[in-house]
Amino acid sequence: MLRAFLCVGAAFLFALFVFPASTFAHVIGAPEPWGFDLQKAYSPVKEVFHDFHNFLLIIITLITLFVLGLLVYVIVRYNARANPKPASFTHNVKLEIIWTLVPVLILVVILVPSLKILFYSDKTTEADLTIKAVGHQWYWSYEYPDHGGFTFDSRPIWDGPATTAEDAAKLIAESSPHWLIPTQQPLRLLEVDHRIVVPVHANIRVLTTADDVIHSWAMPALGVKKDAVPGRMNETWMRIEQEGVYYGQCSEICGTGHGYMPIVVEAVSKEKFSDWVSSKQKQAGIAPPATQPAAEPAPQTRAKGAVDGAAASAAEPAVGAATTPTQPAADHNTEATPEEKAE
Ligand SMILES: [Cu+2]
Numbered sequence: 001m002l003r004a005f006l007c008v009g010a011a012f013l014f015a016l017f018v019f020p021a022s023t024f025a026h027v028i029g030a031p032e033p034w035g036f037d038l039q040k041a042y043s044p045v046k047e048v049f050h051d052f053h054n055f056l057l058i059i060i061t062l063i064t065l066f067v068l069g070l071l072v073y074v075i076v077r078y079n080a081r082a083n084p085k086p087a088s089f090t091h092n093v094k095l096e097i098i099w100t101l102v103p104v105l106i107l108v109v110i111l112v113p114s115l116k117i118l119f120y121s122d123k124t125t126e127a128d129l130t131i132k133a134v135g136h137q138w139y140w141s142y143e144y145p146d147h148g149g150f151t152f153d154s155r156p157i158w159d160g161p162a163t164t165a166e167d168a169a170k171l172i173a174e175s176s177p178h179w180l181i182p183t184q185q186p187l188r189l190l191e192v193d194h195r196i197v198v199p200v201h202a203n204i205r206v207l208t209t210a211d212d213v214i215h216s217w218a219m220p221a222l223g224v225k226k227d228a229v230p231g232r233m234n235e236t237w238m239r240i241e242q243e244g245v246y247y248g249q250c251s252e253i254c255g256t257g258h259g260y261m262p263i264v265v266e267a268v269s270k271e272k273f274s275d276w277v278s279s280k281q282k283q284a285g286i287a288p289p290a291t292q293p294a295a296e297p298a299p300q301t302r303a304k305g306a307v308d309g310a311a312a313s314a315a316e317p318a319v320g321a322a323t324t325p326t327q328p329a330a331d332h333n334t335e336a337t338p339e340e341k342a343e
Contacts, residue, residue, distance in 0.1 A: 029221030029246030039220040046223030124237035127205035135215025135228035138257025148286035195264040199273040216252035240267040
């Protein structure tokens with residue numbers, strides 16, 4: 001019995017430390033088998049979340065240990081055998097003031113950084129580009145309003161529990177040509193046919209809305225989770241510092257297909273992003289800009305932990321955005337363009 005227990009324990013530890021790192025080395029923002037703790041941070045907001053989480057962990061650990069110590073002390077010192085004649089007093093004004101004030105002070109200590117982070121993650125004042133995510137039952141569609149407003153649907157490859165591995169393999173074979181960063185082993189229930197593409201080192205304004213019920217656009221590794229509410233436009237932002245593929249999911253129960261509306265973001269270099277935008281504009285019949293502005297490095301003021309970072313950049317054109325006024329998309333709905341259909 002003990003041996004079986006030890007074997008299971010050893011297997012668990014092995015899986016914990018060896019399996020995740022080796023299996024999904026090509027994917028950087030995704031859940032891992034046997035993973036625990038928060039996902040690794042790949043955006044400044046998520047880094048601040050980590051710091052705040054660690055700070056709270058210290059406070060909560062101290063409180064738990066203190067309460068545990070009190071309990072043990074009371075159990076040992078004041079049990080019926082050790083203390084046969086209990087005291088009869090009922091009030092202690094000094095103690096009552098202390099146990100009211102100390103928790104209030106602890107809450108204030110938590111409140112201050114908490115509010116700071118709330119405002120920091122709320123919106124970016126100097127966005128390099130904007131993407132709009134629209135939730136549907138049960139898939140996402142995306143719009144790039146700074147780049148002529150082309151749109152596309154992003155549908156899950158595993159479209160419910162009935163999807164077989166063979167079906168998924170077929171869909172992956174069809175979809176992978178659309179992916180800029182190929183993944184050798186697409187993650188079950190987390191892969192989509194058309195991924196969102198964004199540039200690295202850019203402040204990305206994310207607008208969310210929905211056309212049926214409330215959904216939520218959530219990317220754990222990027223510290224983003226914003227409800228997508230019908231008839232309302234919510235805003236948040238992200239900045240990705242490392243190229244790679246990031247996975248998220250709808251995080252607001254939205255119906256039977258809720259578990260099957262993943263989100264996949266590809267963060268690529270600004271040059272690759274511009275090329276991708278041009279190809280999407282071509283598909284959507286949007287006139288390409290006369291000149292493509294050189295992709296300037298975005299200001300670094302929003303980098304790592306810069307909660308109080310002062311606003312920096314001057315009005316900079318959106319990354320890869322058209323310099324000439326762009327025509328609106330020929331067809332603003334999310335139907336596939338003829339070129340897409342032909343594929
Ligand atoms: Cu949902």
